[in-house]
Amino acid sequence: MEKLSRNSRVVAITKSLIENPNKVIGLNKFSDLLNAAKSTISEDIVIVREVLEKLHMGRVETISGAAGGIRFINGISEENKDNFGEQLCELLRDPSRIVPGNFIYMTDLMYNPQIIGKAGVILSEYLGKEKVDYVVTVETKGIPLAYEVAKNLGVELVIARRDNNKVTEGPTVTINYVSGSSGKIQQMSLSKKSLKKESRCIFVDDFLKGGGTAKGINDLLKEFECELVGIGVLVDHTGAETKLVENYYSIIDLKNVDKNGVVDLQPSTNKNI
């Protein structure tokens, strides 16, 4: 391939990094792709790193050693994070979202890539401070968010199922757990193939009320000899009377939906961390 200009090389490097967050990419890969010396690529990377940091668009880390290279950690500025929280609150306050039983309809938001893409970056910044092997969720509403967090952290997603009769899952482990808010007994299952022993997992979901599901996930992970090292949700129902878990991150604090359907919420303070 013909030689490319520096302008062109930095575009290609940026695209490769952004599509592979938290994955170490050797400089050789860029050298081959762009037909340039490693020293030239190193200079290109300095430019990419500087502008992404300046514009609060994430960080580029250098990993030294034989298996070394560079790694992109996605990020968002404090200002954009605050704006995102406010916008989300505004959307959730819309009275037309109230459905019978005084619940807030938020499925469209949980499945909107523009919204969940940003929420995934925010939660992965919080939860990626520790070493993480898997992101775990339980079907269905939290799946896109958990997927985005897994993608940003460069790890696999694992989804617990509500029923355990799926022939394509192979042998499964099923646990019973008690919903923290309703006290109802529920089940969740996970294929025995889904997790490696002694893995460090985080749990991501759409909504945390009593924390029964999070506690259930904790119990399920123990069956796999795995550890729950973090929890992140889009909405924390802070108005819930009991919480079966502590130390979790959220993006929105929901205090209450009153009987007239007026929604009391705000961007999370994450004070309990």
Place this chain on the structure above:
Amino acid sequence: MEKLSRNSRVVAITKSLIENPNKVIGLNKFSDLLNAAKSTISEDIVIVREVLEKLHMGRVETISGAAGGIRFINGISEENKDNFGEQLCELLRDPSRIVPGNFIYMTDLMYNPQIIGKAGVILSEYLGKEKVDYVVTVETKGIPLAYEVAKNLGVELVIARRDNNKVTEGPTVTINYVSGSSGKIQQMSLSKKSLKKESRCIFVDDFLKGGGTAKGINDLLKEFECELVGIGVLVDHTGAETKLVENYYSIIDLKNVDKNGVVDLQPSTNKNI
């Protein structure tokens, strides 16, 4: 903000485009973000466009008029697409994937962002040729793939549920459908709030055998006065005796799993389109 060099501006423009595929971004936005004249930004965009096209990393389209700007359409080279298909076949041939009943365990692949990210680009290239308003799937295994296709096409995802007793969904529409392979009657539900009338939808799933689910989605969409304009799956079970749908895209053609667990598959030829 201080002025940035061209090298730095093209990095920032590339990141913004890649994170918002198929969304029109006005040049003003870049002008403001990067403190540069629109004419300068236009020159930057030419560079970004040229290198992405040269390296088969996608296209940058210009939309003229008052609501105009530029739009990034993600893409992958034919060579990378072929390599991806071959690698996926290799992974699926692994005998340790066979679970009781002679099914192939592929859940880990369906939830792996590195794999599903690429598969999503490939399916969105096929399915994005027509105007699309929503990507529709049915829980659970196809959700990450459907989400990636929706993200690449810049539209919302809609997920039909297997049970219709979710209080947070509001009023729902439920249909019965017949599995194309087993003949078993099943249900799926969708919140009445999830789709706007007269929308054009594509259906994305992990696996297509008899096509009963795809036909069920077609029936469900009719209840919303919406149209099914395309179907894409990761694996097409070409060995299935009957197909209730035609004209769909797939990435892998699975012919057969014999009684010794030997898997006969290949990258899809998509001959039936």
